[in-house]
Amino acid sequence: MLNIAVCIKAVPDEECYNIIKFDPVMKTLIREGISMVINPSDLHALELALCLKEKLGGEITLISMGPMTVTTQLRECLSYGADEAYLMSDCIFGGSDTLATSYVLSKGLRHIGNFDLVLAGNESADGATSHVPSQLGEWLGYPHVMEVCALNIVDEKIAAVRKKADNYFVDYTVKLPAVFAVSRGMNKVRYPSIRGILSSKGKEIKVLTAESIPDLDISMIGLQGSPTKTGQLITSSFHRDCMLLDGSNEEIASAILGMIRPVIDD
Amino acid sequence: MEKPDLDKIIVYAEHKKGHLDPSCAELVGKAKELSVKYDDNVVIGAVVLGYEISEVVKDLSQTGVDYIWYTDHPKLTRYNSEYYALALEEAVRFIAPELILIAATSQGSELAPTVGARLKTGVAAHCVDIVADDNGQIVNIVPALGGKFLTEIKIPDVRPMISTVKPSVFVKKDVPANSNVQTVRIESKALDSYESRIWFVAESVKEENEKPIEEANVILCAGMGIVDEENWRKLNELAARLKCAVGYTRPVIDLGVVNNDHNMIGTSGKTIRPQLYVGFGVSGASHHICGMKDSQIILCINSDENADIFRLSDYKVIADCGAILDAMLELTGGLNG
Numbered sequence: 242m243l244n245i246a247v248c249i250k251a252v253p254d255e256e257c258y259n260i261i262k263f264d265p266v267m268k269t270l271i272r273e274g275i276s277m278v279i280n281p282s283d284l285h286a287l288e289l290a291l292c293l294k295e296k297l298g299g300e301i302t303l304i305s306m307g308p309m310t311v312t313t314q315l316r317e318c319l320s321y322g323a324d325e326a327y328l329m330s331d332c333i334f335g336g337s338d339t340l341a342t343s344y345v346l347s348k349g350l351r352h353i354g355n356f357d358l359v360l361a362g363n364e365s366a367d368g369a370t371s372h373v374p375s376q377l378g379e380w381l382g383y384p385h386v387m388e389v390c391a392l393n394i395v396d397e398k399i400a401a402v403r404k405k406a407d408n409y410f411v412d413y414t415v416k417l418p419a420v421f422a423v424s425r426g427m428n429k430v431r432y433p434s435i436r437g438i439l440s441s442k443g444k445e446i447k448v449l450t451a452e453s454i455p456d457l458d459i460s461m462i463g464l465q466g467s468p469t470k471t472g473q474l475i476t477s478s479f480h481r482d483c484m485l486l487d488g489s490n491e492e493i494a495s496a497i498l499g500m501i502r503p504v505i506d507d
Numbered sequence: 508m509e510k511p512d513l514d515k516i517i518v519y520a521e522h523k524k525g526h527l528d529p530s531c532a533e534l535v536g537k538a539k540e541l542s543v544k545y546d547d548n549v550v551i552g553a554v555v556l557g558y559e560i561s562e563v564v565k566d567l568s569q570t571g572v573d574y575i576w577y578t579d580h581p582k583l584t585r586y587n588s589e590y591y592a593l594a595l596e597e598a599v600r601f602i603a604p605e606l607i608l609i610a611a612t613s614q615g616s617e618l619a620p621t622v623g624a625r626l627k628t629g630v631a632a633h634c635v636d637i638v639a640d641d642n643g644q645i646v647n648i649v650p651a652l653g654g655k656f657l658t659e660i661k662i663p664d665v666r667p668m669i670s671t672v673k674p675s676v677f678v679k680k681d682v683p684a685n686s687n688v689q690t691v692r693i694e695s696k697a698l699d700s701y702e703s704r705i706w707f708v709a710e711s712v713k714e715e716n717e718k719p720i721e722e723a724n725v726i727l728c729a730g731m732g733i734v735d736e737e738n739w740r741k742l743n744e745l746a747a748r749l750k751c752a753v754g755y756t757r758p759v760i761d762l763g764v765v766n767n768d769h770n771m772i773g774t775s776g777k778t779i780r781p782q783l784y785v786g787f788g789v790s791g792a793s794h795h796i797c798g799m800k801d802s803q804i805i806l807c808i809n810s811d812e813n814a815d816i817f818r819l820s821d822y823k824v825i826a827d828c829g830a831i832l833d834a835m836l837e838l839t840g841g842l843n844g
């Protein structure tokens with residue numbers, strides 16, 4: 242029986258990235274019409290949890306920090322087959338950077354129970370710092386491994402993992418409990434079953450506020466607990482004057498080859 | 508307003524099999540550039556960890572750094588995130604720098620947030636630039652929302668500040684070696700007594716003859732517009748004939764035509780700046796653009812005349828990229844060569 246926690250983040254839908262507009266006066270994002278989705282990498286972490294549960298038995302607990310709207314994404318995750326979901330939501334969590342976020346999540350996890358495995362997606366689609374898994378491991382005092390692309394439970398105390406490291410792979414055994422950041426390549430994400438969808442509707446999503454956690458150090462959270470201060474958004478204006486290459490396919494091919502040949506490596 | 512102190516910048520010097528990672532020179536170059544803004548009164552140091560690393564330390568002394576701090580310990584024989592984080596944390600506490608630059612390699616991407624958490628300080632991830640503003644504050648420019656926007660990150664109140672930079676994002680500069688480099692060995696007490704909970708088992712051998720895509724002059728990049736395996740094969744045949752490299756966008760990996768993602772270009776892959784980038788059916792998503800926007804010449808083939816990638820291209824071809832591939836193969840030895 243494994244106790245598995247999966248960290249979930251709601252992010253703006255990738256499909257909307259190219260329509261996200263930026264208010265040049267307010268220097269903020271115009272979020273209207275931008276739908277939120279489950280961070281794609283997190284689904285791979287959830288998929289791993291589901292596979293492990295099927296094989297070895299156990300319980301899957303979801304945890305997310307974010308506004309109350311994230312109940313939508315958590316409910317969706319429940320429909321895949323997770324057992325429980327916690328949303329850490331409080332306005333004083335707002336403005337947390339990765340250090341503060343991982344602190345809040347670690348406190349939440351400690352409060353909820355004891356886990357053998359804490360899984361997260363390797364990166365979020367929006368911030369994409371890939372900091373939270375390692376930092377969560379540090380706050381929890383657990384070993385942590387990024388970019389895990391294969392994982393097996395050896396026995397109750399040990400996991401065998403394969404980590405993608407630049408251009409090669411490294412295999413490790415890791416003492417549990419531990420935090421693993423799951424990379425997209427690990428698995429194919431299933432579709433939720435009708436039964437899963439129906440049963441998720443009735444499940445309660447438990448909300449944890451700052452007050453729910455007695456030993457939460459307020460100075461470590463939100464804006465004041467975040468060493469990094471994010472400034473204004475700058476539109477990255479990549480633009481080049483573009484010339485059309487026209488003609489028959491042969492003419493075009495020959496023009497392209499004419500550009501390639503002088504600069505190819507010797 | 509008085510300038511905030513910036514006395515020491517250190518670069519985490521990664522190395523493998525006795526060779527310094529090229530990122531090291533890129534980061535030292537940036538540290539030098541920053542030090543000019545502080546009237547050159549900045550010590551630029553490097554921290555290097557490993558076992559029996561005297562050769563690496565020697566190579567490091569040629570990179571233009573003023574100081575080298577190193578920890579030489581059997582537990583550092585190969586990278587282990589726990590031992591390395593412990594040694595790096597120990598070194599940083601000893602050196603007390605204001606700024607730490609770490610390459611966002613696989614290793615650096617683990618170490619930076621880990622050490623950041625231990626020191627309870629901030630980490631700016633994947634900086635595309637690091638500058639000093641008029642007040643002498645370090646400003647990190649980082650991609651936001653998959654590179655669609657950029658944003659500034661400052662770490663005003665906590666030291667050290669940590670910045671990570673993806674390999675090849677900064678261009679290597681020729682920094683003259685300091686003839687008077689100070690080398691300091693750090694004796695690690697913490698390592699002696701710590702036993703890691705992560706054990707190395709095995710490592711896959713890297714394909715040695717694979718030339719890094721970052722070094723290629725011409726890159727043919729496959730996007731989803733190549734549609735199928737047949738065109739992928741053609742693109743590779745063409746690249747082999749012309750001796751250029753092949754890169755790809757992320758969804759191409761899901762086509763199942765490549766068995767690794769070494770040459771994926773973009774925020775989660777490689778940053779390239781070849782002399783010529785030729786895109787075959789690439790749409791121009793921000794995640795991809797981030798990794799190729801600094802190519803000298805960008806030429807793209809796309810059947811959609813409104814494709815975003817054309818806004819960033821020097822030359823556009825509005826056509827089916829399979830047909831252009833065929834025509835290029837014809838002109839380079841025939842379709843079946």
Ligand SMILES: Cc1cc2nc3c(=O)[nH]c(=O)nc-3n(C[C@H](O)[C@H](O)[C@H](O)COP(=O)(O)OP(=O)(O)OC[C@H]3O[C@@H](n4cnc5c(N)ncnc54)[C@H](O)[C@@H]3O)c2cc1C
Binds near residue numbers: 729756788827829
């Ligand atoms: C967290 C995160 C990280 C990511 N990191 C990366 C990354 O590092 N690198 C990366 O590349 N992507 C990355 N992505 C994915 C990225 O968002 C885009 O989905 C991807 O770059 C699009 O690839 P594409 O241009 O090949 O495909 P598409 O967007 O599907 O575009 C295909 C293009 O081909 C054209 N086309 C179709 N048929 C033809 C034809 N016959 N002839 C010519 N043209 C044709 C179409 O008009 C279209 O413009 C990431 C996504 C996320 C969420």
